[in-house]
Amino acid sequence: MKTLIVYGTKYGTAEKCVKELAKNLTGQVDVINLKDNKDIKTVDYDKIVIGGAIYAGHIIKEVKEFYETNKEALKSKKVAVFICCMDRSNPERYITNSFDADFINGVIAKCCCGGSYQFSKMNFLEKFIIKQIENAGAKKGQGKEVDGKTDIIDIQYDNIKTFAKQINQA
Numbered sequence: 001m002k003t004l005i006v007y008g009t010k011y012g013t014a015e016k017c018v019k020e021l022a023k024n025l026t027g028q029v030d031v032i033n034l035k036d037n038k039d040i041k042t043v044d045y046d047k048i049v050i051g052g053a054i055y056a057g058h059i060i061k062e063v064k065e066f067y068e069t070n071k072e073a074l075k076s077k078k079v080a081v082f083i084c085c086m087d088r089s090n091p092e093r094y095i096t097n098s099f100d101a102d103f104i105n106g107v108i109a110k111c112c113c114g115g116s117y118q119f120s121k122m123n124f125l126e127k128f129i130i131k132q133i134e135n136a137g138a139k140k141g142q143g144k145e146v147d148g149k150t151d152i153i154d155i156q157y158d159n160i161k162t163f164a165k166q167i168n169q170a
């Protein structure tokens, strides 16, 4: 049984999640960062895991492009999907936003892996946007205030373990 994980990341959180996932999968697992390689042959694999970071409500561009290009080929595969994001109230909506409904209905597993804010790596505008959004939420009692300096790591390792189990059993 061969599994391929393809992912997109800007600041490395999705990569961390992918490493954790790969450790928990059985059989041969190949991992590809879509920034490094876009010419991927899906025919060699039984199961394909696709995922990555959410920016402004949508999956990162590289993953969207991979999905659009390989949609037809993916129909004959066992596919699983994951996202990395910071919203804990309704992260599933990002999966719905990013992929077609019939595709999502056919997947073997879905996962919201959590995420992180790495302020040290963000540009000024990104820090500003995140501070505005998070601190407005905190004022309404949703989440905590952020100072735009201290990194926040919130990877959901239990979700990743459950995701791996579902993929192994499929």
Ligand SMILES: Cc1cc2nc3c(=O)[nH]c(=O)nc-3n(C[C@H](O)[C@H](O)[C@H](O)COP(=O)(O)O)c2cc1C
Pocket (backbone or CB within 6 Å): 008, 009, 010, 011, 012, 013, 014, 015, 052, 053, 054, 055, 056, 057, 058, 084, 085, 086, 087, 114, 115, 116, 117, 118, 122, 126, 129, 130
């Ligand atoms: C500019 C910007 C926009 C973001 N937009 C969202 C969003 O719409 N929803 C969300 O839940 N998280 C959002 N995030 C949080 C990212 O999804 C989170 O930081 C994720 O862990 C990034 O993954 P990466 O390190 O693999 O790039 C945003 C982060 C930044 C910097």
